[in-house]
Amino acid sequence: xYKPNDLILRTTTSLIAFILLGFSIYLLxxxxxxxxxxxxxxxxTSAAIVLMYMAxxxxxxxxxxxxxxxxxxxxxLLIAVGxxxxxxxxxxxxxxxxxxxxxxxxxxxxxxxTAMLFDFGVYFTVLGVTISIILSIANDH
Amino acid sequence: MxxxxxxxxxxxxxxxxxxKIKHKLHTGLFVFLIPTVIFxxxxxxxxxxxxxxxxxxxxxxxxxxxxxxxxxxxSLLFALLISGIGALVVLYSIYxxxxxxxxxxxxxxxxxxxxxxxGVVLSDNIFVLYTFWELTSISSFLLIGYWHFKEKSRxxxxxxxxxxxxxxxxxxxxxxxxxxxxxxxxxxxxxQNAEVIMxxxxxxxxLGFMLIGAFTKSAQFPFHIWLPDAMEAPTPVSxxxxxxxxxxxxxxxxxxxxxxxxxxxWFFIIVSVAGIVTLCWGSxxxxxxxxxxxxxxxxxxxxxxxxxAMLGFGTEAAAFAAVFxxxxxxxFKGSLFMVAGIVDHETGTRDIRKLGGLMTFMPMSAxxxxxxxxxxxxxxxxxxxxxxxxEMFFQSTLDLPAGANVxxxxxVDIIPYLAVFGSIFTFVYSLYxxxxxxxxxxQVDQLPKHPHEAPIGMLLSPFILVLGVILIGLFPNAFNxxxxxxxxxxxxxxxxxxxxxxWHGLSPAFQMSLAVVAIGTILVSTRRKWSKVYTFVPxxxxxxxxxxxxxxxxxxxxxxxxxxxxxxxxxxxxxxILSTIMLVTLSFxxxxxxxxxxxxxxxxxxxxxxxxxxxxxAAAIGTIFARQNLAAILIVGVVGYGVSLLFxxxxxxxxxxxxxxxxTVSVALFLLCFYHLPNLRNKKDSTGTRLTNGIVSIxxxxxxxxxxxxxxxxxxxxxxxxxxxxxxHSLGGGDNVVNVILVDMRGLDTLFEITVLGIAxxxxxxxxxxxxxxxxx
Numbered sequence: 001x002y003k004p005n006d007l008i009l010r011t012t013t014s015l016i017a018f019i020l021l022g023f024s025i026y027l028l029x030x031x032x033x034x035x036x037x038x039x040x041x042x043x044x045t046s047a048a049i050v051l052m053y054m055a056x057x058x059x060x061x062x063x064x065x066x067x068x069x070x071x072x073x074x075x076x077l078l079i080a081v082g083x084x085x086x087x088x089x090x091x092x093x094x095x096x097x098x099x100x101x102x103x104x105x106x107x108x109x110x111x112x113x114t115a116m117l118f119d120f121g122v123y124f125t126v127l128g129v130t131i132s133i134i135l136s137i138a139n140d141h
Numbered sequence: 142m143x144x145x146x147x148x149x150x151x152x153x154x155x156x157x158x159x160x161k162i163k164h165k166l167h168t169g170l171f172v173f174l175i176p177t178v179i180f181x182x183x184x185x186x187x188x189x190x191x192x193x194x195x196x197x198x199x200x201x202x203x204x205x206x207x208x209x210x211x212x213x214x215x216s217l218l219f220a221l222l223i224s225g226i227g228a229l230v231v232l233y234s235i236y237x238x239x240x241x242x243x244x245x246x247x248x249x250x251x252x253x254x255x256x257x258x259x260g261v262v263l264s265d266n267i268f269v270l271y272t273f274w275e276l277t278s279i280s281s282f283l284l285i286g287y288w289h290f291k292e293k294s295r296x297x298x299x300x301x302x303x304x305x306x307x308x309x310x311x312x313x314x315x316x317x318x319x320x321x322x323x324x325x326x327x328x329x330x331x332x333q334n335a336e337v338i339m340x341x342x343x344x345x346x347x348l349g350f351m352l353i354g355a356f357t358k359s360a361q362f363p364f365h366i367w368l369p370d371a372m373e374a375p376t377p378v379s380x381x382x383x384x385x386x387x388x389x390x391x392x393x394x395x396x397x398x399x400x401x402x403x404x405x406x407w408f409f410i411i412v413s414v415a416g417i418v419t420l421c422w423g424s425x426x427x428x429x430x431x432x433x434x435x436x437x438x439x440x441x442x443x444x445x446x447x448x449x450a451m452l453g454f455g456t457e458a459a460a461f462a463a464v465f466x467x468x469x470x471x472x473f474k475g476s477l478f479m480v481a482g483i484v485d486h487e488t489g490t491r492d493i494r495k496l497g498g499l500m501t502f503m504p505m506s507a508x509x510x511x512x513x514x515x516x517x518x519x520x521x522x523x524x525x526x527x528x529x530x531x532e533m534f535f536q537s538t539l540d541l542p543a544g545a546n547v548x549x550x551x552x553v554d555i556i557p558y559l560a561v562f563g564s565i566f567t568f569v570y571s572l573y574x575x576x577x578x579x580x581x582x583x584q585v586d587q588l589p590k591h592p593h594e595a596p597i598g599m600l601l602s603p604f605i606l607v608l609g610v611i612l613i614g615l616f617p618n619a620f621n622x623x624x625x626x627x628x629x630x631x632x633x634x635x636x637x638x639x640x641x642x643x644w645h646g647l648s649p650a651f652q653m654s655l656a657v658v659a660i661g662t663i664l665v666s667t668r669r670k671w672s673k674v675y676t677f678v679p680x681x682x683x684x685x686x687x688x689x690x691x692x693x694x695x696x697x698x699x700x701x702x703x704x705x706x707x708x709x710x711x712x713x714x715x716x717x718i719l720s721t722i723m724l725v726t727l728s729f730x731x732x733x734x735x736x737x738x739x740x741x742x743x744x745x746x747x748x749x750x751x752x753x754x755x756x757x758x759a760a761a762i763g764t765i766f767a768r769q770n771l772a773a774i775l776i777v778g779v780v781g782y783g784v785s786l787l788f789x790x791x792x793x794x795x796x797x798x799x800x801x802x803x804x805t806v807s808v809a810l811f812l813l814c815f816y817h818l819p820n821l822r823n824k825k826d827s828t829g830t831r832l833t834n835g836i837v838s839i840x841x842x843x844x845x846x847x848x849x850x851x852x853x854x855x856x857x858x859x860x861x862x863x864x865x866x867x868x869x870h871s872l873g874g875g876d877n878v879v880n881v882i883l884v885d886m887r888g889l890d891t892l893f894e895i896t897v898l899g900i901a902x903x904x905x906x907x908x909x910x911x912x913x914x915x916x917x918x
């Protein structure tokens with residue numbers, strides 16, 4: 001049986017996937033002040049995962065990242081709705097966000113916004129959506 | 142009065158339980174009490190010093206729709222007819238309907254009808270009147286189709302339903318116009334403000350709509366066709382609904398509103414012409430029938446036409462005669478229907494060609510029929526009420542006031558002749574009915590059953606009605622002042638004093654009656670010789686054929702229209718949707734002068750933009766002409782990347798990033814899917830289709846371009862983006878304005894967009910995973 005030798009692909013993937021993941025997390029975290037955000041971050045992360053899938057196949061992927069991607073969809077949505085509902089605790093309208101500056105030991109002065117939490121919700125949803133669509137279509141026989 | 146009107150409807154709820162014990166006790170015995178009580182309730186009002194009674198109960202006060210009941214002479218006459226004949230019909234049905242029938246259904250429908258009919262005649266509120274009016278149509282539909290296993294019953298029920306509901310809706314339109322004109326929903330208030338209606342430009346429309354309602358319900362020409370087919374109902378129903386009550390609802394409506402419209406020239410013309418034509422046509426056609434009930438149906442049509450004509454005349458004498466004849470007709474026609482039912486019940490057939498010589502078998506029925514038919518024919522005998530009303534009819538045709546315009550003048554001249562013509566045929570069919578059934582040769586061997594006299598209970602109801610015929614005939618003035626005069630007053634709008642006398646001397650009206658009897662006798666004895674006339678008029682052209690053609694054509698045309706554009710082809714629907722959008726938008730833009738092209742605030746064009754746009758254009762055109770699916774998808778990808786380049790040029794980094802990745806993902810998904818699909822593009826379209834598609838798409842594109850340019854050229858309001866730019870950092874705590882808008886300022890949109898994505902993913906997952914194997918459900 002013909003067995004493809006995709007050594008170069010796998011090797012480069014193992015490097016590029018991490019770069020992609022790092023970049024995607026950068027996009028997610030920097031979104032509030034620079035181009036990026038939950039949506040594009042989520043897409044970028046899924047690009048990294050798809051790349052791994054293409055290089056290693058679904059068996060390896062499941063071993064490396066044992067995640068049920070469909071569960072990410074409700075998780076993300078719950079986070080997003082949760083940030084919205086949380087504003088009720090402070091007597092504010094739904095989805096009212098706030099921000100503040102905090103001193104964090106390693107990083108120093110940091111700006112933290114509750115909108116970031118919402119962006120995490122977007123991130124997880126987009127990630128879950130993209131990967132479950134692609135994997136369910138790709139694994140369909 | 143509310144309870145009296147609703148009692149039948151309320152008690153009909155317990156009929157199904159009572160009908161369970163029908164093997165011991167006929168349900169009708171219980172039902173019989175209801176109309177009897179109502180009759181006793183209403184008979185108390187009869188008297189010389191009767192004053193109208195008004196009662197009101199709230200229903201929907203905010204819309205002016207309340208149960209306003211108004212009992213005047215006219216309503217009282219009708220209420221007594223409804224409850225009195227109702228009681229007799231129930232009594233008759235106890236003997237007519239076997240205990241094996243579905244009696245529960247029958248009496249529920251009948252009581253429903255009784256309530257509805259009482260509501261129609263007693264309501265002062267037009268919308269409540271309309272409600273009850275439709276309820277009569279519905280209950281009549283149910284009653285006609287009572288033997289629903291018979292094809293003809295279903296046909297007749299549907300026909301009457303379509304025609305009367307058509308009229309009812311039209312009447313509703315007239316009512317709405319009336320209430321808009323006068324600002325009230327009460328008929329009596331409208332009558333008091335008649336001049337408001339008469340001066341309104343919408344008055345003819347309202348009148349026309351209302352008359353259509355009245356004519357359809359009362360089976361006036363050309364809407365009479367449902368009545369003969371309604372004879373498929375059980376005979377008690379025919380006697381009750383289709384001779385005494387429901388068909389008179391239209392007459393009631395015309396009578397009720399005639400104080401408003403009586404002075405209007407066209408009211409006279411339309412109503413009298415409709416009535417007199419119906420009279421002549423109905424009586425002419427009745428002679429042609431072979432079914433006993435069909436003869437009576439056409440006879441009802443013709444008598445209703447006669448009353449309608451009198452209502453149209455608008456004189457006080459005519460109003461009096463009309464009201465009087467309503468009473469007379471209800472008595473003799475009810476009894477005749479019951480006799481026809483008895484004949485049917487005891488011999489097994491209603492075909493007059495098979496019947497004959499039943500006088501010796503059924504002497505009682507024959508005697509009852511004799512009084513009924515002679516009264517109907519208007520034979521001058523002092524104990525027959527039909528003669529008096531017919532005499533008054535002739536008199537009123539002679540006393541018509543001179544018409545104001547040519548049509549009216551012509552009508553005034555011709556109506557007496559038409560009245561005599563109709564009455565001659567009335568005479569002919571009355572005697573034809575009587576002698577064809579009870580006299581002549583005995584044909585016992587042709588009958589399905591051996592004929593014998595009906596049980597006494599069955600004869601009781603027609604006997605009481607015939608007694609009414611004779612009593613009214615003998616003592617007409619006993620009914621006059623106490624009862625009929627009040628009713629005529631309500632119709633004419635002023636007090637009416639008429640004396641009912643048998644002998645007027647040799648007046649022209651009496652001469653007309655004599656002429657009717659003389660010519661009628663000749664025609665009856667020579668009926669066989671001239672009956673060939675029916676092969677020429679109406680011949681094959683009847684209104685029924687027109688009705689059937691309309692129904693079947695409506696069916697086939699609507700099917701043809703539907704199959705014409707509902708082809709199942711999504712591409713055709715797309716073309717229709719796009720062309721509709723195009724036409725509507727284009728005409729709107731042209732009408733409002735919306736296209737503006739203004740080049741004042743355009744940015745300078747750079748070379749890079751031109752280059753990118755050219756690439757996009759080339760790729761878009763290439764997509765259309767690509768032969769292979771995969772090639773087309775890849776070229777679409779070029780368009781997508783071109784667009785993301787444009788985003789870069791126009792300084793939208795978030796959009797550019799997203800567009801790039803989304804384009805990549807979608808192209809990959811397309812490739813994944815289309816790789817497994819057959820090559821759809823090989824299908825050749827005809828030149829016509831391609832031409833149409835081309836025109837539609839080019840037109841739509843051009844339109845959208847023009848709208849875009851116009852939208853940009855007409856800058857009406859300033860943008861709100863300044864606010865976002867200013868407050869993004871201070872309120873949202875971020876410098877990426879796009880992201881702050883997405884997650885903070887307009888976070889709700891984003892929340893639902895990711896919900897949409899989630900739903901899409903789950904839908905795709907379930908589409909792929911949940912496969913139903915062939916053969917399983």
